[in-house]
Amino acid sequence: MAITSRMRHVIESQQFSRTLLEELFARADEIKREPHRFMGRLAGLVMAALFYEPSTRTRLSFEAAMLRLGGQTMGTDNAREFSSAAKGETLEDTIRIVSGYADVIVLRHSEEGAAKRAAAVSDVPIINAGDGPGQHPTQALLDLFTIRAELAKIDGVRVAMVGDLANGRTVRSLAYLLSKFKDIKLWFVAPPQVSMRDDLKAHLDEHHVSYTETQDLDAVLPEVDVVYMTRIQKERFTDPAVYEAIKGIYRIDKNAMARIRKYGVLMHPLPRVDEISPEVDDDPRSAYFRQARNGLHIRMALLDRLLS
Amino acid sequence: MSITERRLKATVMDADQIRRSLHRIAHEIVERNRGVEDVVIVGIVSKGDILAQRLAMILRELEQSRVPFGRLDVTQHRDDLHLRPPDGHRPSSEMPDVSGKVVVLVDDVIHHGRTARAAMDALMDFGRPRSIQLAVLVDRGHRELPIRPDYIGKNVPTSDAERIDVLIDEEDGIDQAVIVAG
Numbered sequence: 001m002a003i004t005s006r007m008r009h010v011i012e013s014q015q016f017s018r019t020l021l022e023e024l025f026a027r028a029d030e031i032k033r034e035p036h037r038f039m040g041r042l043a044g045l046v047m048a049a050l051f052y053e054p055s056t057r058t059r060l061s062f063e064a065a066m067l068r069l070g071g072q073t074m075g076t077d078n079a080r081e082f083s084s085a086a087k088g089e090t091l092e093d094t095i096r097i098v099s100g101y102a103d104v105i106v107l108r109h110s111e112e113g114a115a116k117r118a119a120a121v122s123d124v125p126i127i128n129a130g131d132g133p134g135q136h137p138t139q140a141l142l143d144l145f146t147i148r149a150e151l152a153k154i155d156g157v158r159v160a161m162v163g164d165l166a167n168g169r170t171v172r173s174l175a176y177l178l179s180k181f182k183d184i185k186l187w188f189v190a191p192p193q194v195s196m197r198d199d200l201k202a203h204l205d206e207h208h209v210s211y212t213e214t215q216d217l218d219a220v221l222p223e224v225d226v227v228y229m230t231r232i233q234k235e236r237f238t239d240p241a242v243y244e245a246i247k248g249i250y251r252i253d254k255n256a257m258a259r260i261r262k263y264g265v266l267m268h269p270l271p272r273v274d275e276i277s278p279e280v281d282d283d284p285r286s287a288y289f290r291q292a293r294n295g296l297h298i299r300m301a302l303l304d305r306l307l308s
Numbered sequence: 309m310s311i312t313e314r315r316l317k318a319t320v321m322d323a324d325q326i327r328r329s330l331h332r333i334a335h336e337i338v339e340r341n342r343g344v345e346d347v348v349i350v351g352i353v354s355k356g357d358i359l360a361q362r363l364a365m366i367l368r369e370l371e372q373s374r375v376p377f378g379r380l381d382v383t384q385h386r387d388d389l390h391l392r393p394p395d396g397h398r399p400s401s402e403m404p405d406v407s408g409k410v411v412v413l414v415d416d417v418i419h420h421g422r423t424a425r426a427a428m429d430a431l432m433d434f435g436r437p438r439s440i441q442l443a444v445l446v447d448r449g450h451r452e453l454p455i456r457p458d459y460i461g462k463n464v465p466t467s468d469a470e471r472i473d474v475l476i477d478e479e480d481g482i483d484q485a486v487i488v489a490g
Contacts, residue, residue, distance in 0.1 A: 150316060151316060151319070152316060152317055152318045152319065153318075153319060156322070222481045261475075261480070261481060261482060262473075262475060262480055263315070263316045263473075263475075263484075263486055263488070284315055
């Protein structure tokens, strides 16, 4: 498959070089500042959104990005049940067909590695919008873009990742991206049942990124620039007793907020359940809604880069 | 809720830079005054006094002699007193003998120069120093009075719509100077 500096497909976080990231972020900045300059950039082009797993937010964000660039979109929210997949068609065949209709395909699938398989047979760019517990590279891009926007730098940042680190693909993808920058320090705050997986820790060791594993969120809060909260994902537990034992153990409320640095940043990929109390939404350090909005700009920058 | 814009625009000094600047300033104080014999370090509350205390410690290590340290609350001497809301807790000044001494005034940021002027005024209430020198961690320009610091950690050109915030470990848990949107 073609992963070059030209960037044909967007499959996983590791494929982005630092240079490419900086170019994308600069473009996203431009789009954010002067959106009118990018109207009509992708006129006449068509994006297909193939979602084998539901995700309203990611899909809307991609569709809005394409429409704002003047392109058009088509897609299905339920590719698994309504398309020919139900009749037994393979993912590869579906991609071959759709790549004849569209200029870019956004794919969300439940199996890890699906995006890679699709890219191998597609004539047009594939964008991975999440493949099971694997990766969600555009989420990681918007997360990193948000850190850069909020702190005006990426090198040297200290990030605490909190919650379900074993099942959360967003924190995994973000950790991969951060490992490309200098002097990054990570804290993995999680109960032992859902601690960060070894493959990612090995990757960090290889890239000399220092990390600390702990369960004590209160002690970490004053130490870091970014607190990245995640939801304990109920749907990923086979044993409900395990979920019940650890749900709701980390929560940011007014008291916890008081421990975060004056110019710290509180992030969350959303949706949240009770990890962040709504009482801190108005705090200027709460960045999760800005983070969500950044998703639009970074996806516009990505589509622009892939298609124009 | 509305999506507020971020405030932090840039980090202009991190902990290492602040530490190195303070060390350089300490060396410059020793050099200019040929030692620290008559030197008194006086910090302007609320950030300058903490920086002054650190400077006094560094000087003590450098010259192996104790450098007297004071803290100065200038609120009552500011010319814009009528424009500022009263502050709840008010740390008061503590001053060693300054008569005939070389007083190095220390503050975190110099901007219009009005705090420095008020500090010189306030200092005169405590005695008659032989001379007054001024040390700042950050000089952000836009002076409105004929005042120029003798020792500067870093010059940071800023616009009036911006603010420099110096964070100090003792109070904020981190040493850092940042530019924030006004």
